[in-house]
Amino acid sequence: MIKVEHAVKAFGRKKVLDNLSFVAEEGQIVGLLGTNGAGKSTMLRTIAGLLRLDQGEITIDGKQPNLTTRAMINFLPDVDVWYSWMKLSDAMKYMRDIYWDWDDSKASHLLDFFELKPSALICEASKGTRAKMKLLLALSRQAKYLLLDEPFSGIDPFARQQIAQAIVEDFVEEGQSILITTHEVSEVEIMLDEVLFIHEGKLLLNGNVEKLKQASNQSLLEIVKGAYELARV
Amino acid sequence: MHAFRRLLLTELRNRRNTTLITLGATLFLNALIMIVTYQADLYPDQLGFVMTLNIVVLVAMLLIPFLHGFTAWREEWKNQSIYQLLTLPVLRTHLLFAKYISILLESVLILILTFASLWLQYELSDGQLYRAEPLTTFDWSKALFVSKLVLSAIGIISLCSLSILLGKWIRKLSLLVTFLSLASGMLVSAVIYATLPSVFSLFVLVVAFIALSYYLLDKKVDVS
Amino acid sequence: MEFNQKEPIYAQIIDDIKIKFINGTYRPGQEIPSRRELAKELGVNPNTIQRAYREMEDMNLIVTARGQGSFMTNDLYVLDTLREEAMNHAVSQSVELLRSFGKPDEEILDAIRRYLARGSS
Numbered sequence: 001m002i003k004v005e006h007a008v009k010a011f012g013r014k015k016v017l018d019n020l021s022f023v024a025e026e027g028q029i030v031g032l033l034g035t036n037g038a039g040k041s042t043m044l045r046t047i048a049g050l051l052r053l054d055q056g057e058i059t060i061d062g063k064q065p066n067l068t069t070r071a072m073i074n075f076l077p078d079v080d081v082w083y084s085w086m087k088l089s090d091a092m093k094y095m096r097d098i099y100w101d102w103d104d105s106k107a108s109h110l111l112d113f114f115e116l117k118p119s120a121l122i123c124e125a126s127k128g129t130r131a132k133m134k135l136l137l138a139l140s141r142q143a144k145y146l147l148l149d150e151p152f153s154g155i156d157p158f159a160r161q162q163i164a165q166a167i168v169e170d171f172v173e174e175g176q177s178i179l180i181t182t183h184e185v186s187e188v189e190i191m192l193d194e195v196l197f198i199h200e201g202k203l204l205l206n207g208n209v210e211k212l213k214q215a216s217n218q219s220l221l222e223i224v225k226g227a228y229e230l231a232r233v
Numbered sequence: 234m235h236a237f238r239r240l241l242l243t244e245l246r247n248r249r250n251t252t253l254i255t256l257g258a259t260l261f262l263n264a265l266i267m268i269v270t271y272q273a274d275l276y277p278d279q280l281g282f283v284m285t286l287n288i289v290v291l292v293a294m295l296l297i298p299f300l301h302g303f304t305a306w307r308e309e310w311k312n313q314s315i316y317q318l319l320t321l322p323v324l325r326t327h328l329l330f331a332k333y334i335s336i337l338l339e340s341v342l343i344l345i346l347t348f349a350s351l352w353l354q355y356e357l358s359d360g361q362l363y364r365a366e367p368l369t370t371f372d373w374s375k376a377l378f379v380s381k382l383v384l385s386a387i388g389i390i391s392l393c394s395l396s397i398l399l400g401k402w403i404r405k406l407s408l409l410v411t412f413l414s415l416a417s418g419m420l421v422s423a424v425i426y427a428t429l430p431s432v433f434s435l436f437v438l439v440v441a442f443i444a445l446s447y448y449l450l451d452k453k454v455d456v457s
Numbered sequence: 458m459e460f461n462q463k464e465p466i467y468a469q470i471i472d473d474i475k476i477k478f479i480n481g482t483y484r485p486g487q488e489i490p491s492r493r494e495l496a497k498e499l500g501v502n503p504n505t506i507q508r509a510y511r512e513m514e515d516m517n518l519i520v521t522a523r524g525q526g527s528f529m530t531n532d533l534y535v536l537d538t539l540r541e542e543a544m545n546h547a548v549s550q551s552v553e554l555l556r557s558f559g560k561p562d563e564e565i566l567d568a569i570r571r572y573l574a575r576g577s578s
């Protein structure tokens with residue numbers, strides 16, 4: 001379980017996380033939605049151990065972000081992090097050596113599913129292909145927590161669909177906990193258990209997607225917009 | 234250990250092309266010097282000129298691993314692979330040492346080429362270039378001297394990484410911070426060594442630089 | 458299957474299976490995709506599918522045998538009840554719509570008779 005309590009983080013004078021608190025239960029897919037710069041990526045990076053909070057506390061299975069939690073977490077950043085000389089096979093070798101929970105059979109299944117070539121250079125691939133490569137490298141592990149930062153951003157609808165399907169398939173098989181940040185609400189709607197809507201570092205909405213829809217008979221986008229309008233008042 | 238080996242191999246592969254070029258340049262320049270040695274009339278001042286050439290080339294070539302001490306980290310930030318490195322389930326010390334070892338390796342390779350070249354030049358000059366006996370006999374004071382050199386090399390490399398990490402922590406004027414840290418670090422080291430010119434003080438300095446680098450990398454540096 | 462964005466997904470899945478049952482796509486006793494298979498096929502969160510299946514089990518619409526998968530109920534009474542419900546729902550929707558246009562009940566009945574007399578097209 002990931003618990004965030006009263007997280008505050010400022011870059012210079014701007015508060016990117018403003019007293020944010022939530023709990024992500026195990027075995028759930030949680031969506032962090034929000035406008036650009038709302039603090040979603042920052043939140044994910046803090047959980048992954050890349051940033052430290054100014055105030056507040058994050059615990060992953062009761063532990064502060066440290067070496068042990070880093071082994072439990074799989075963080076897929078929204079930027080490209082692989083070296084320019086690396087082919088997909090090089091990156092797979094890299095992951096296999098560094099992470100003990102790398103699963104070769106999963107990797108070959110995803111290679112087929114995404115139709116990727118191991119000999120392809122990562123940095124030369126198109127945006128959609130790169131996204132699939134990154135997801136392959138993330139899903140081929142059996143980490144307990146999967147943090148996906150904007151996995152759909154800037155990708156064509158067909159690739160997005162493949163990526164969404166791969167995520168759900170993996171979740172059905174592994175039952176790990178997934179946190180996804182995105183602004184593509186419609187992409188993730190049907191795969192989410194819980195939704196968190198963040199705006200300017202504050203949590204405006206938090207709840208189970210199905211229950212929210214049942215209560216208000218609106219699409220998730222409309223529910224989220226409603227919360228946004230309410231906050232602006 | 235798997236993980237560290239992979240980190241190190243990746244580090245070396247990152248630098249593979251520049252290292253090969255550096256070694257190639259070293260070979261080329263040393264070959265030129267050997268030609269000069271071979272053709273030089275064996276007057277003492279001509280040979281003195283050759284030795285100066287050797288020193289100049291060695292220092293110039295060693296500048297490259299020295300700069301690498303900075304660029305190794307700057308590249309990680311520019312390439313954004315720092316996101317990857319800092320989320321890996323490896324100790325931050327592994328990250329530091331992988332870089333240190335790759336830089337040392339590069340320096341050692343340059344030194345090996347240089348020593349080979351010096352030996353050839355010695356042969357070419359029929360033993361006139363320099364006195365060989367001090368180099369081939371062993372005694373403890375020489376071993377101590379060599380270990381001081383090695384420690385100083387490690388010290389410089391760790392000071393470089395410390396300075397770069399300081400610059401990354403204090404975002405404003407990071408280049409200035411790096412430069413000031415480097416300069417003051419060298420000054421402090423020189424003063425300490427002048428006061429206590431022993432292996433022990435060098436050792437303490439190296440440990441301090443490494444510990445500070447570790448502290449910055451683990452606790453202070455933010456990836457924006 | 459297309460999802461509309463306003464209704465909860467689990468409700469839409471239940472409705473879809475009801476329709477398939479009524480129109481004969483799924484026969485009584487026929488095996489339906491397991492929760493996991495359906496989740497993967499539709500790209501929907503398996504917890505949502507789980508809720509749908511649980512409710513359908515409570516309604517006696519489906520039966521899940523441990524380790525054997527999920528099956529449509531063999532109970533024809535359930536099928537008949539569903540058909541009744543569907544028909545009543547369709548009728549009330551059409552009639553209320555026409556009433557809201559201001560059509561008197563006599564005209565509505567005549568229109569239905571004329572339509573039925575045309576036979577199936």
